[in-house]
Amino acid sequence: MNEEFIKELNSVAERVNKYLDDTVRVYDNPQKIVYEAMRYSLLAGGKRIRPVLAVTAAAVLGVSEETIMPFACAIEMIHTYSLIHDDLPAMDDDDYRRGRYSCHKQFDEATAILAGDALLTMAFEVAARGAAQLNKPRCGAEAIKEIAVCAGTEGMIGGQIVDLDAETRKISEEELRYLCKCKTGALLRAPILAAAAVSDTMNTEKAKLLIEYADTIGLAFQIKDDILDVEGDEHLLGKPVGSDVKDGKTTFVTLLGIEESKRILDSLTEHALSVCDMLAKLTGDADEYDKSLKSCTFLKELAVFLLERNY
Amino acid sequence: MNEEFIKELNSVAERVNKYLDDTVRVYDNPQKIVYEAMRYSLLAGGKRIRPVLAVTAAAVLGVSEETIMPFACAIEMIHTYSLIHDDLPAMDDDDYRRGRYSCHKQFDEATAILAGDALLTMAFEVAARGAAQLNKPRCGAEAIKEIAVCAGTEGMIGGQIVDLDAETRKISEEELRYLCKCKTGALLRAPILAAAAVSDTMNTEKAKLLIEYADTIGLAFQIKDDILDVEGDEHLLGKPVGSDVKDGKTTFVTLLGIEESKRILDSLTEHALSVCDMLAKLTGDADEYDKSLKSCTFLKELAVFLLERNY
Numbered sequence: 179m180n181e182e183f184i185k186e187l188n189s190v191a192e193r194v195n196k197y198l199d200d201t202v203r204v205y206d207n208p209q210k211i212v213y214e215a216m217r218y219s220l221l222a223g224g225k226r227i228r229p230v231l232a233v234t235a236a237a238v239l240g241v242s243e244e245t246i247m248p249f250a251c252a253i254e255m256i257h258t259y260s261l262i263h264d265d266l267p268a269m270d271d272d273d274y275r276r277g278r279y280s281c282h283k284q285f286d287e288a289t290a291i292l293a294g295d296a297l298l299t300m301a302f303e304v305a306a307r308g309a310a311q312l313n314k315p316r317c318g319a320e321a322i323k324e325i326a327v328c329a330g331t332e333g334m335i336g337g338q339i340v341d342l343d344a345e346t347r348k349i350s351e352e353e354l355r356y357l358c359k360c361k362t363g364a365l366l367r368a369p370i371l372a373a374a375a376v377s378d379t380m381n382t383e384k385a386k387l388l389i390e391y392a393d394t395i396g397l398a399f400q401i402k403d404d405i406l407d408v409e410g411d412e413h414l415l416g417k418p419v420g421s422d423v424k425d426g427k428t429t430f431v432t433l434l435g436i437e438e439s440k441r442i443l444d445s446l447t448e449h450a451l452s453v454c455d456m457l458a459k460l461t462g463d464a465d466e467y468d469k470s471l472k473s474c475t476f477l478k479e480l481a482v483f484l485l486e487r488n489y
Numbered sequence: 490m491n492e493e494f495i496k497e498l499n500s501v502a503e504r505v506n507k508y509l510d511d512t513v514r515v516y517d518n519p520q521k522i523v524y525e526a527m528r529y530s531l532l533a534g535g536k537r538i539r540p541v542l543a544v545t546a547a548a549v550l551g552v553s554e555e556t557i558m559p560f561a562c563a564i565e566m567i568h569t570y571s572l573i574h575d576d577l578p579a580m581d582d583d584d585y586r587r588g589r590y591s592c593h594k595q596f597d598e599a600t601a602i603l604a605g606d607a608l609l610t611m612a613f614e615v616a617a618r619g620a621a622q623l624n625k626p627r628c629g630a631e632a633i634k635e636i637a638v639c640a641g642t643e644g645m646i647g648g649q650i651v652d653l654d655a656e657t658r659k660i661s662e663e664e665l666r667y668l669c670k671c672k673t674g675a676l677l678r679a680p681i682l683a684a685a686a687v688s689d690t691m692n693t694e695k696a697k698l699l700i701e702y703a704d705t706i707g708l709a710f711q712i713k714d715d716i717l718d719v720e721g722d723e724h725l726l727g728k729p730v731g732s733d734v735k736d737g738k739t740t741f742v743t744l745l746g747i748e749e750s751k752r753i754l755d756s757l758t759e760h761a762l763s764v765c766d767m768l769a770k771l772t773g774d775a776d777e778y779d780k781s782l783k784s785c786t787f788l789k790e791l792a793v794f795l796l797e798r799n800y
Binding site: 207209292294298299305332335339340343 | 516518522524574577579580597602603606607613614616617618625626627629631633638640641642643647649650653654664667671
C-alpha cells in the first residue's frame with residue numbers, strides 16, 4: 179500500500195474528525211445525555227470514506243476543502259445516524275459496532291433513537307449553515323436537496339426497507355444489486371452530488387465520471403463487505419464474522435460464491451481505475467491540472483485501498 | 490366560535506393537506522411500504538397548527554403562501570415524524586394516535602422507525618427545494634437552519650430526552666416549563682423563525698412579536714393538553730384520558746391543580762391577544778396593512794381557538 183496515500187487519507191480523516199468534534203459538543207444541560215450518545219457513535223472511528231470522497235470530488239471540481247467540509251460532515255453524520263438506527267433491536271439487533279457496544283447497548287433504546295434523530299437533524303443544520311455562507315447559496319440549497327434525496331426513500335432509507343424484506347427470504351441477484359445501490363450506493367454518491375451542486379458543475383462530464391466512480395466503488399464496497407464476512411478477521415472488523423451466513427442472509431457471496439464475487443470485485447476496481455484515468459484527461463489549465471490530477475491519483479488509490487482493506 | 494375564522498383555518502389546512510398529499514406519493518417499487526407508512530401518519534388529520542402559523546406569520550411579514558408552503562409543510566412533516574418515534578415501544582409506547590393505531594402498530598416497529606426517519610429526511614428535501622427557488626436562496630438556507638435548530642437537541646429532541654427522564658421522577662415547575670419550551674414550544678416557534686428567515690426580517694419588531702406570540706401559545710397549548718387529559722372527551726381526543734395521572738407523569742395539572750392551570754392558561758391567552766394588538770399597530774402601508782391586520786386578527790382567533798378546543 180502506498181504510504182503517501184495512507185498519510186493523505188489519514189490527514190483528511192483527521193480534519194474531518196476535528197470538524198465533527200468541534201460541531202457536536204456536549205452541553206451541560208438537562209439533555210446532556212443525547213449529546214454524549216451522539217458523540218459516542220460519531221467519534222467511534224470509522225474510515226470517513228464519505229467525507230473523504232466529498233473533499234476529493236470538490237478538489238477535482240475546483241471547490242476548496244473549507245467550502246465543502248460542512249456538507250462532507252453532514253453526510254458522515256447521516257451515515258452515523260443510519261448505523262445507530264440499523265443496530266436497534268427492531269432493526270438488525272446488533273449489540274456491537276466497531277469493536278464496542280452499539281449505541282442502544284451503551285445507553286438505551288430511547289436514547290439511541292433520539293441520538294440518531296438528532297444526528298440526522300444536525301446534519302441538515304450544519305449543511306444549511308454551510309449553504310448560507312456560499313457565494314451562490316442556491317448551489318448550497320441544491321446540495322442539501324441532493325444529500326436528502328440520497329439519504330431518503332429512493333436512496334439509503336429505501337435500501338434499509340428492502341433489506342428488512344430481504345432478510346425474510348432468498349432474493350435474486352437483480353434484487354440484491356438494487357438493495358445495494360440504495361442502501362450503500364446512495365450515500366457514497368451523495369458526496370459527489372454535493373460537491374457537484376456546490377461547485378455548480380452538475381451534469382458536466384467531470385461530475386458524471388465522478389458519479390460513475392462512486393457507483394462503481396459503492397458496489398465494490400458491498401461485495402468486499404460480503405467477502406470479509408466470510409474471510410475477515412473478527413478483531414480487525416470489530417464484529418463477528420459469518421453472521422450473514424448464520425442469519426441466512428442473501429449476499430453476493432452466498433449468491434455467486436466467493437471466487438465469482440472476488441472476480442466481480444476485481445473487475446469493478448479495474449473499471450473505477452479507468453474512470454479515474456478518463457477524469458484525469460479532462461483537467462483544465464495548469465494550476466487546476468496539478469491539483470486535479472493529484473486528486474484523480476488519490477481516487478485511484480482509494481479504489482485499491484477499498485479493494486485490499488481487511489476491516 | 491367565529492365561523493369565518495374556522496372557515497379560513499380549514500381552508501389553509503386543506504391547502505396544506507393538498508401540498509403534503511402531492512409531495513409524499515406512493516411509488517410502486519420494492520420500498521413501497523415506507524411510503525404507505527409515511528402517508529398513514531402524515532395524512533391522519535391533525536390540526537396543522539404549525540403550517541397555519543407559518544402561512545400567517547409569512548403574511549404578516551410580507552411573504553406569499555406559495556413561497557412559505559415548502560417550509561410550512563417541512564415543519565409539519567417533522568412534527569409527524571416526532572409523533573411516530575414518540576409512540577414507539579422504547580419511547581412512550583402508545584398504541585393509538587388520533588383515534589387509530591399508531592404507526593408501529595399498523596405496520597411494525599422497523600417500518601415505523603424508518604418512516605419517521607424518511608419524513609424527517611424528506612422535510613429537509615422539501616425545504617431545500619423551496620430554498621433553491623427563492624430570489625434570495627441565502628434566506629432559504631437560513632430558514633432550513635432555523636427549522637433544524639428548533640427540531641434538534643436544543644429544541645424538540647432535547648425536550649423528548651428531558652421528557653423521558655421526567656417520567657421516572659417528580660419534576661419541579663421550572664423543569665416542567667423547560668421541558669415544555671423544548672418539546673412543544675420549539676416546533677411552534679419554528680414556523681415563525683422560518684417565515685422571518687424567508688422574508689429576511691429576522692430581528693425586526695414584527696418578528697420578535699410573532700416569536701413572543703408563538704412562545705406564549707406554545708406554553709398555553711401544553712397546559713391545555715394537560716387539562717384535556719383530565720377533563721377531555723376520549724372520543725373527541727382520539728386517545729384515552731387520565732393517562733398522565735395513571736403514568737404518574739408530572740403535568741401542570743398534577744403540579745399546580747386544575748384551577749391554577751386554567752388561570753395561567755387564561756392569562757397566557759390574554760397575553761397572546763395583546764401581542765397581536767401590538768403587532769397590528771406595527772403594520773405599514775395601506776395594502777400591506779389590510780392583509781397584515783387580517784392576519785393579526787386571525788392570530789387572535791387562533792389563540793382563542795386553542796384555548797377553547799376540546800380535542
